[in-house]
Amino acid sequence: MPIYEYYCPDCHKIYQFFVRNVPEHRAPACPRCESTELTRRFSIFTTTTTEESRLEKLADPSKLAGLDENDPKSLARWMRKMSKEIGDEDMGPEFNEMIDRLEAGEDPEEIERSMSMDPKSPPTDSTLYEA
Incomplete structure (x- = not known):
């Protein structure tokens, strides 16, 4: 169950969305202005090392x-x-x-x-x- 980041070009903000079912995943609407023009961003991630x-x-x-x-x-x-x-x-x-x-x-x-x-x-x- 990944977390995706989307950028809203109207608000100029990045939002994170938790996705329960990846195959049925569709781009969400902006929680602030309700725009449907959000674009998916690559998230920064880290790995742990022993x-x-x-x-x-x-x-x-x-x-x-x-x-x-x-x-x-x-x-x-x-x-x-x-x-x-x-x-x-x-x-x-x-x-x-x-x-x-x-x-x-x-x-x-x-x-x-x-x-x-x-x-x-x-x-x-x-x-x-x-x-």
């Missing part, structure tokens, strides 16, 4: 196309794309800050050190510190 299918999509090697692990801006674009793939959930202010800093061209390792939960975490071998 966590498993979502992870399978993320594991697809084509999702890595254009990713340059040595380019912070490329990493930021990929991270934004992947966050949308998993449902555009809010990943928190730290995630957004990290992406903003990558887009600005900052070194990923420096970002990781500065955002570390443990302020005493040792520097990596590639970091030079002046005494």
Whole structure:
């Protein structure tokens, strides 16, 4: 039992109609002006995905196309794309800050050190510190 959308050219409105019997379905009259000139519209629809299918999509090697692990801006674009793939959930202010800093061209390792939960975490071998 589908729901169809119809556009009324006289009212310039879209209305939804529940259809009980599809084979006998005829275009309805406008509920506002009673026009019979309604035209059927394509409705927007969504599908649900399981966590498993979502992870399978993320594991697809084509999702890595254009990713340059040595380019912070490329990493930021990929991270934004992947966050949308998993449902555009809010990943928190730290995630957004990290992406903003990558887009600005900052070194990923420096970002990781500065955002570390443990302020005493040792520097990596590639970091030079002046005494």
